[in-house]
Amino acid sequence: MHKQTITTSTNQYDVVVGDDLLSTLYTYLPKAYQHILVVTDSVVNELYTEKVLTHLPDSAKVSVHVVPAGEASKSMEQYSELLTEAIVQQLDRKSLIIALGGGMIGDLAGFVASTYMRGIDYIQVPTTILAHDSSVGGKVAINHPEGKNLIGSFYPPQAVIYDVSTLQSLPDKEIRSGYAEVVKHGFISNRAYLDDVLKTDLTTQIDPIVTTEHLQKGIAVKASVVERDEKESNIRKYLNFGHTLGHAIESELGYGQITHGEAVAIGMLFAIRVSEYKFKISLPYDAFYRWLSANNYPLQLPAIPLEKLVERMKIDKKSENSTVQLVLLKEIGEPTSENISDEELTDLLEKFMGELGSE
Numbered sequence: 596m597h598k599q600t601i602t603t604s605t606n607q608y609d610v611v612v613g614d615d616l617l618s619t620l621y622t623y624l625p626k627a628y629q630h631i632l633v634v635t636d637s638v639v640n641e642l643y644t645e646k647v648l649t650h651l652p653d654s655a656k657v658s659v660h661v662v663p664a665g666e667a668s669k670s671m672e673q674y675s676e677l678l679t680e681a682i683v684q685q686l687d688r689k690s691l692i693i694a695l696g697g698g699m700i701g702d703l704a705g706f707v708a709s710t711y712m713r714g715i716d717y718i719q720v721p722t723t724i725l726a727h728d729s730s731v732g733g734k735v736a737i738n739h740p741e742g743k744n745l746i747g748s749f750y751p752p753q754a755v756i757y758d759v760s761t762l763q764s765l766p767d768k769e770i771r772s773g774y775a776e777v778v779k780h781g782f783i784s785n786r787a788y789l790d791d792v793l794k795t796d797l798t799t800q801i802d803p804i805v806t807t808e809h810l811q812k813g814i815a816v817k818a819s820v821v822e823r824d825e826k827e828s829n830i831r832k833y834l835n836f837g838h839t840l841g842h843a844i845e846s847e848l849g850y851g852q853i854t855h856g857e858a859v860a861i862g863m864l865f866a867i868r869v870s871e872y873k874f875k876i877s878l879p880y881d882a883f884y885r886w887l888s889a890n891n892y893p894l895q896l897p898a899i900p901l902e903k904l905v906e907r908m909k910i911d912k913k914s915e916n917s918t919v920q921l922v923l924l925k926e927i928g929e930p931t932s933e934n935i936s937d938e939e940l941t942d943l944l945e946k947f948m949g950e951l952g953s954e
């Protein structure tokens with residue numbers, strides 16, 4: 596078991612990573628709760644809810660709310676249903692929400708926790724590789740049809756309890772999606788970590804020891820950023836590497852048509868190309884492309900009109916005065932955030948989409 600404490604200017608909480616933590620979940624709760632609402636999705640519910648329920652204290656009243664699996668549930672409708680559930684179950688200010696699942700559940704349940712009665716406690720119990728990223732740092736949100744995560748808050752959990760044995764049941768697509776964020780943490784932090792991650796073969800059974808090491812390093816990268824800039828005034832933007840285009844692709848194709856990580860992978864390829872062009876440098880675009888291709892990431896998209904992508908990118912939360920900001924790399928481990936005009940963005944996107952090809 597590995598424990599890391601996240602300390603920001605306003606908060607402190609533990610991120611505990613280890614095997615079979617679901618069966619000792621109650622020992623990691625920061626305090627005793629009389630009333631607990633477990634929020635999970637329809638897939639994770641079948642796999643892990645019972646284990647969680649068996650190991651919560653008998654003294655607590657526990658209810659479960661199951662949301663349909665998939666990105667489409669990070670919606671106003673599910674948010675509203677969950678708030679109604681919290682009211683019906685009579686959760687009060689001393690109650691706890693347990694977000695049991697991947698990033699979709701963490702973001703949705705965390706946003707409910709941040710707004711119900713102006714904020715109640717919640718803990719993150721991540722069950723995907725991707726959620727090494729989403730469970731840490733306190734960004735919680737739902738999507739709007741116009742754009743990803745447009746409605747949300749910064750609201751840290753009381754604890755993150757990451758039982759990595761749950762990762763054994765992940766389908767290949769979700770392994771790929773999660774590893775894209777691991778690679779992102781490599782690109783924005785250091786070459787040795789990146790090179791190590793790009794040696795991973797995701798087409799064969801993942802090695803739990805190697806993956807756990809990758810996840811712990813990713814969590815450490817994320818922690819060091821959010822500890823210094825919790826509310827994204829400056830360096831937290833770097834965690835958005837690959838996301839400006841990635842989010843535009845997700846919302847334009849329709850939530851859930853492509854996974855978050857798969858879209859971010861394409862976004863990172865674009866950000867690398869733009870970095871090479873802007874800073875007259877060479878980055879490992881080809882090596883990264885080969886790794887993505889060898890691991891079956893979808894690299895050709897249905898044809899999307901460029902102006903639609905540009906419009907979507909302008910809605911991104913980093914934009915100021917409708918000017919798109921892209922996170923670029925001056926070199927591996929040296930991210931920067933740069934404004935880019937619509938004209939330049941359109942030209943660069945056109946070239947990149949041509950290079951990538953469409954379905």
Ligand SMILES: NC(=O)c1ccc[n+]([C@@H]2O[C@H](COP(=O)([O-])OP(=O)(O)OC[C@H]3O[C@@H](n4cnc5c(N)ncnc54)[C@H](O)[C@@H]3O)[C@@H](O)[C@H]2O)c1
Pocket residue numbers: 636637638639642664665666669696697698699700702722723724725726728729730731732733734735743744761762763764765766769772773776854855856
């Ligand atoms: N808040 C943040 O900082 C942050 C960071 C990164 C991503 N995100 C968000 O996270 C979301 C993506 O998260 P995700 O990739 O975990 O998606 P997800 O939560 O939708 O999970 C992906 C799929 O895997 C299934 N699943 C989950 N755990 C499983 C397990 N152990 N075994 C088998 N199946 C399992 C789910 O039912 C779902 O079908 C996106 O909405 C993204 O915007 C947020």
Ligand SMILES: O=C(O)C(=O)C[C@@H](O)[C@H](O)[C@H](O)COP(=O)(O)O
Pocket residue numbers: 728732734743744776831832834835838912
């Ligand atoms: O924690 C962050 O900050 C990130 O940017 C992490 C991203 O991986 C994540 O997808 C996040 O939800 C994106 O944030 P957003 O502010 O662009 O919605």
Ligand SMILES: [Zn+2]
Pocket residue numbers: 728776838855859
């Ligand atoms: Zn992300």
